[in-house]
Amino acid sequence: MPNIANLLKEEIARVARKEVRAETKGLKNAIAPYRAQIADLKRRTRELELQIKRLGRVTAKVAAAAPGEEPDQRHLRFSAKGLATQRRRLGLSAQAFGALIGASGQSVYKWEEGKTRPRAKHLPAIAALRSIGKKEAAARLAALGK
Structure with missing residues (x-):
């Protein structure tokens, strides 16, 4: 004959896992779009940093070759x-x-x-x-x- 205390502990643990799964499912569903947005923002940031670097080079060249302007x-x-x-x-x-x-x-x-x-x-x-x-x-x- 099974021990009632062990059965009760197992049942409580099973119900607790079920409740935790139900609570975290909503959070997991909410996280997915945030991760996609973060990845998109990182990509855009990288592109903008590259643009800044390119523009910095161009403006440095233009400033160095400014015609008729004394230093x-x-x-x-x-x-x-x-x-x-x-x-x-x-x-x-x-x-x-x-x-x-x-x-x-x-x-x-x-x-x-x-x-x-x-x-x-x-x-x-x-x-x-x-x-x-x-x-x-x-x-x-x-x-x-x-």
Whole structure:
């Protein structure tokens, strides 16, 4: 005659396994699409990284072969706060400062506020004004007729 305790343990274990299987079946079904999405994202990431690498090479070649551009011009920095300080140091209005660099006064205000950045053609002129004083700035304005 079988032992009732052993039969009870076996039955409880069997029912528990059945319940666990039922609970994990839903999770297994949910995991499959996630794995497919992860694989797709990994593939797309790899492709985008390759594109970035290719574009980096192309832009490096283009930057190295920029025609008519001096090496110093490519590395000019711009700071909105520095521009405002420079204009005040020279004692110029935004309109006058703009006339010296070939831009409008409104553009100078927007550059100083940080709303926009000067175009590459204005950066050398801005950099050139860093080394002049008030008298030279006034003389240049007079030469421009402003």
